[in-house]
Amino acid sequence: MGTVFSFDVRGGEPAAIQAALAEAVIQLHRVDEVFSTYREDSQISRLADGELTVEECDPEVAEVLGLCAEAERLSDGWFSTRYEGRLDPTGLVKGWSTERVARLLTAAGASGVNVNGGGDVQLCGVPGPHRPWRVGVADPLRPGSLAAVVSAAGADELAVATSGTAERGAHIVDPRTGRSAVTDLVAVTVVGPSLTWADAWATAAFAMGSRQALDWLESLPDVDALLITAGNEVRCTGGLAQRLG
Secondary structure (H helix, E strand, O other): OOOOEEEEEEOOOHHHHHHHHHHHHHHHHHHHHHHOOOOOOOHHHHHHOOOOOHHHOOHHHHHHHHHHHHHHHHOOOOOOOEEOOEEOOHHHHHHHHHHHHHHHHHHOOOOEEEEEEOOEEEEEEOOEOOEOOEEEEEOOOOOOOEEEEEEOOOOOEEEEEEEEOOOOOOOOEOOOOOOEOOOOEEEEEEEEOOHHHHHHHHHHHHHHOHHHHHHHHHHOOOOEEEEEEOOOOEEEOOOHHHHEO
């Protein structure tokens, strides 16, 4: 998927965890093979070209496209599976696949799981007794510094996803124009239980701009967010303070 994945897994029976880790890596490579828009022979590329139907693809394709349709509906079209007129569900795939392998490791008996997919994180359980997972949110305007630290205290599952221009430049598209999104934002970090949705919501919120995005994010259940503008203005949802630590 053009990025680095890392795993921090605590507890569980070693052989079972090793087997689950091996399966997780296989699954992530398979996701890349199926969903990569850079591979002409991927199922998603062949689907976009009309060479395959959804029914002829792996079942995960229909699952992801269904999730994308729901994300588009809930974001009033600000999340989109179209890029330059072609099918492109990659705004949701990375979060979905990261969350999926995190749950695989939990099911194998791990007491604490931290899967990081290119800076977007799915957390499950705890790293140790009386110690929650903590995730640093990079400051896009001050490289090497943190804008905040999110704590998973009191949560069995927590996801942290960021969309912005600091790492990859202007890569987020405004679905209304088909061109790079021009907003006052440089980064949006979304916190919630599921990385599938946190990843999609961060992308949609960035395309909206800070004013509309903040109101929309406030309306979503179990979701909080931190928004940073190019003018170094920090805006956040009302419940975010309870997640910091």
